[in-house]
Amino acid sequence: MPKSRPPTIADVARHAGVSIATVSRVLNGTTPVQAEKADRVRLAMEELQFVPRHAARVLASKRTNTIGLLLPEISGAFFSPMLKGIEAAAHEAGYDLLVHSTQQVTTARRRLGEHNTDGLLIFTNSLAPGELYRLHSLDFPVVLLHQIPPDSLDIPVIAVENKDGAAMLIKHLIETHGRRRIVYLRGPEGHEDSVWRERGYREALETHAIAFDSSLITSGGFDDEEAFTAIQRLLEDGIDFDAVFAGDDDAAIGAMRALKLAERVVPQDVSVVGFDDVPFARYLSPALTTVRAPIEQVGREAVRQLTRLINGEQAEALTLMRTELVIRESCGCLLSSLQKEFLTRAGGETSYNESL
């Protein structure tokens, strides 16, 4: 047995006594094949342990059956559910998933594009605009996640209802807890989500005739460390505030840490709310009040729109996934009896009165 190279379609054909074209046909089900022959082919494939070479199929058929995912970095609690949704949906649609993170120097890296994928999912600003233009001009299927396309290029976008979510949150803080001086911890520069959350924030303020105070806006960077220092700075500067709307849940953690360190009790002294409702949000203490963004769904929906594009169908220009207010404790609500005890202040100070 000198010939130990993996079997090809030709080997299968010989073994089954048919032509390679026929093997290809039973492989792809493109054209009917006489039942008995098809069985012989299948048997031969089984016996030879034949696995078609992906590259050859791609080269011949011009379809990669692969979609690419581009993201700025792999981190934060947000990432995992999104990837889960994307992977699952891609799988179901029969696509493989190629993942690239662009946090590192992209120079000289084999890029994701027409040459190795059928379409691209692009998260936030993980791709240079130039490349985006190039792909667009090629009519290459692309879907943006949490990012509006530059120059209103007609590229489908999937995002969550940031503005509404933020507005609900702020409204709750104002109406239920009487907060009026609410800090907004903005996300990273140029981040779409952050911009819309700020609009929701302002809208809610306006509704309640509370003047916008720019000294209450600072950057928290969707990151717990950054949020931590941001709140510390506010405290040092003696800025007066009674609530913090963190740009996302990760930032909320940082905010809570800074407040605890400064002996400001959450939620009695200061309410803290986040955004996303990542898995650990409910396990913080106090449990984080936040807005649930259907992260996994966003991933699934993105794949759905992308496959449409790939199939030459029309895709939704903008898909906004509904967000939902998740009220827990960090705003001041809903202290379950078993956790209330932990919240009672040591020195016997005013213990919190359940507001619901």
Add this chain to the structure above:
Amino acid sequence: MPKSRPPTIADVARHAGVSIATVSRVLNGTTPVQAEKADRVRLAMEELQFVPRHAARVLASKRTNTIGLLLPEISGAFFSPMLKGIEAAAHEAGYDLLVHSTQQVTTARRRLGEHNTDGLLIFTNSLAPGELYRLHSLDFPVVLLHQIPPDSLDIPVIAVENKDGAAMLIKHLIETHGRRRIVYLRGPEGHEDSVWRERGYREALETHAIAFDSSLITSGGFDDEEAFTAIQRLLEDGIDFDAVFAGDDDAAIGAMRALKLAERVVPQDVSVVGFDDVPFARYLSPALTTVRAPIEQVGREAVRQLTRLINGEQAEALTLMRTELVIRESCGCLLSSLQKEFLTRAGGETSYNESL
């Protein structure tokens, strides 16, 4: 301009006045090319916006420059840092990353293997043994993460020092906090990590001459829900215990929840410790004492070993990454003053005495 198909190497060659072989050579740097010609080629590539088709290269060169990652499911706090390490290392080594989760029915799915990757990273038991045998018999590069190969096949393994980590943890519980009836929440059936952690647990018990009590061992499934019900069952059954060693941090969360619900205070009544030190561990309250597993490093190391295998070099048969004890509060240690207040029991019962 009727010809709008993407340019091929032939177009570039024509445009630069050289043969396609030469273009290929400047593309890959395989053979020296006259400087002036090389420049012409590069210029032509630039002008035509030439991007080599991945499939064609793979087909011709038999190298995919892609590695595959197979995992049971995308979830848990553990996942994200591991993927981060893998992606980064793969990127640095010049490989693309194909991700497959096998949580769903794998039937009829285009699989990962020789036909579309140069090597595979296999996490826990995300691959049927039969397929593993097949790949091994083909000498296909494979590295296992957190899983010992069946029948001691010579497949490299990357794992963390589970036994030592667990032993350190249990030792700490016994020596520093005087715990003697320590529950062990085992991970999912057949999970390698879990087995070794149990060995560490037993070893530590033995060292301190504490008899092993099988009624203290139950399954927590590396999952917060499962751990929750497991602890509840223990409580209902009236099993007496003063500490819980959760199989991992996710399970620790579930355990803490169940204990709180049963009004057993952590860490005063019961110490709880986890394993992994996932990002949120420090933010739980009380902050989780656990063992730090260098998850991201595991990912990087796995890629390193895999690329060795791909390059025909020898790989390390077993790489055990060092673990490190992370002492926080849930064992009973280190109550920072600002969090102590939250731990004081409501009814004015014995407040905890700092043990450090």
Add this chain to the structure above:
DNA sequence: TATACTCTTGAAAACGCTTTCAGAAAGCGT
């Protein structure tokens, strides 16, 4: 019985690169 279809099938032409192979050009020692 001839005519026109409908089904199946195989031969062969792509698909876009890499890589061997041999030859041309250039450099070198004598």
Add this chain to the structure above:
DNA sequence: ACGCTTTCTGAAAGCGTTTTCAAGAGTATA
């Protein structure tokens, strides 16, 4: 000048599929 290397280059042969295209075998129609 003469052979001998050493460099560089192009022609052409794959790589393993899919996909025409045309033809053969039946079947139904006339």
